[in-house]
Amino acid sequence: MSTALREAAKAGELTAEQREAVRDLILVLADSKRLLGMRYGNWMLGAPELEAGIACASMAQDEWGHARLLYALLKDFGEDVDALEHGRTAAEYRSIEALDAEPGSWPELVAVNAFVDLALTLQFEALAESNYLPLRQRVQKVIEEERFHAAHGAAWLRRIAASGDEGHEAMKTAIAAITPIVLRWFGPDSNRANAIHDASLIDAVGSDMRSRYVERAAALLRDIGGAGAFGDLEPDFSTFDEATRRTPGTSPDERTITQIRGDRNREFLMD
Amino acid sequence: MIYEIFARKSRGEPLRHIGSLNAPDDDLAKVYAFSTYDEEKWFDMFIVQRERFIEVFNRLDAAEFEPAAGEPAGESATVHT
Numbered sequence: 001m002s003t004a005l006r007e008a009a010k011a012g013e014l015t016a017e018q019r020e021a022v023r024d025l026i027l028v029l030a031d032s033k034r035l036l037g038m039r040y041g042n043w044m045l046g047a048p049e050l051e052a053g054i055a056c057a058s059m060a061q062d063e064w065g066h067a068r069l070l071y072a073l074l075k076d077f078g079e080d081v082d083a084l085e086h087g088r089t090a091a092e093y094r095s096i097e098a099l100d101a102e103p104g105s106w107p108e109l110v111a112v113n114a115f116v117d118l119a120l121t122l123q124f125e126a127l128a129e130s131n132y133l134p135l136r137q138r139v140q141k142v143i144e145e146e147r148f149h150a151a152h153g154a155a156w157l158r159r160i161a162a163s164g165d166e167g168h169e170a171m172k173t174a175i176a177a178i179t180p181i182v183l184r185w186f187g188p189d190s191n192r193a194n195a196i197h198d199a200s201l202i203d204a205v206g207s208d209m210r211s212r213y214v215e216r217a218a219a220l221l222r223d224i225g226g227a228g229a230f231g232d233l234e235p236d237f238s239t240f241d242e243a244t245r246r247t248p249g250t251s252p253d254e255r256t257i258t259q260i261r262g263d264r265n266r267e268f269l270m271d
Numbered sequence: 272m273i274y275e276i277f278a279r280k281s282r283g284e285p286l287r288h289i290g291s292l293n294a295p296d297d298d299l300a301k302v303y304a305f306s307t308y309d310e311e312k313w314f315d316m317f318i319v320q321r322e323r324f325i326e327v328f329n330r331l332d333a334a335e336f337e338p339a340a341g342e343p344a345g346e347s348a349t350v351h352t
Contacts, residue, residue, distance in 0.1 A: 051303035
C-alpha cells in the first residue's frame with residue numbers, strides 16, 4: 001500500500017474510499033465553522049461589554065472565512081459549491097450537534113467558544129501534515145487565527161468562574177452539556193477512519209483525537225477548579241452516522257439555516 | 272480598567288499610540304486589543320494599563336521639569352483644573 005502514502009495534489013488521486021472520507025470530513029468541518037460563525041455573530045450585540053461584542057464579530061468573520069475556504073475545496077471533489085453553501089435544508093447540515101441551538105446565555109457562548117471551537121481546531125491540527133495537499137496548504141492560516149479565539153474563550157471562562165458561585169455553576173452546566181457531544185463527534189476507531197489515517201491524510205482519528213481533546217480541555221477545566229468533568233471516554237456510537245458525525249434525524253435550528261441561505265434577500269440577487 | 276494600545280508596522284519604527292479599550296484584566300485586554308485593532312498588518316503590538324503611565328511632566332502643570340525652551344513665558348504658571 002505504499003502508493004497510498006503518496007501526496008495527493010488532487011482529490012482524483014485518492015482512492016474512492018479515501019476520497020469519500022476526506023470529502024465528508026471537509027463538509028463536516030465547513031458546516032460546523034459556518035454554524036459557529038452564526039453563533040458568534042449573534043453575540044455581536046448583547047455581549048456583556050462592547051469589546052466582547054467586537055471580539056465576537058471578529059471571531060464570526062474568521063469562522064465564515066474558514067467555512068468558505070473549506071467549501072471551496074469541495075469543488076475538487078466534484079461538488080456544486082454554491083448549492084452546498086446556499087441550497088441545503090437544515091436536515092442536510094453536518095455541523096457538530098453542540099451548535100444545533102443558539103447559546104441561551106453568555107456562559108453558554110463562552111463554553112462553545114472554549115470547548116467546541118477547541119474541538120474544531122484540534123481536528124485542523126490533525127490535518128496540518130495531511131497528504132492531501134490542498135487541505136494541508138490551508139490549515140495553517142486557520143490554526144493561527146484560532147489562537148485568539150482560544151485566548152478569548154479561556155480568559156472569559158476564568159472570569160465567569162471567578163465571578164462567584166452562580167457564575168461557576170452556570171459555566172459548569174454549560175460545559176457539561178457540550179463535552180459528551182464533542183467526545184462522540186470525534187467518532188469511532190472504525191475501518192473508515194483508519195483508512196484515511198493509514199494513508200496519512202490525517203494524523204489521528206477516533207480515540208486518539210478524544211485523548212488529545214481531553215488533555216487540552218482538562219487544562220482549561222483545571223483553571224476553573226473543575227477537574228474530572230469527563231466521565232465516560234467511550235461514547236455510545238449506536239445512533240452515530242460516521243459520514244455526518246451526527247445522529248440521523250437531528251439538525252441545527254431551521255431559523256439559523258434560513259439566515260445562512262439568505263432566503264429573505266434572495267430576490268435581490270442580481271446574477 | 273482602561274488600557275492604551277501601541278503598535279508599529281515594522282521593526283525599528285517608533286511605537287505609535289493606536290487607541291484604548293476597557294477590559295477587566297490583562298488577559299482579556301490582550302484579546303480585545305487584537306480583535307479591535309487587527310485591521311492593519313502590525314509588526315507588533317503592546318498594551319499598558321493607563322494608570323501605570325508615569326507622568327514626567329505636563330506643560331499645563333509644569334511641576335517637575337521646566338517646559339522646553341521657547342515656550343511662551345508665564346504659561347507654566349497658568350492655573351487650571
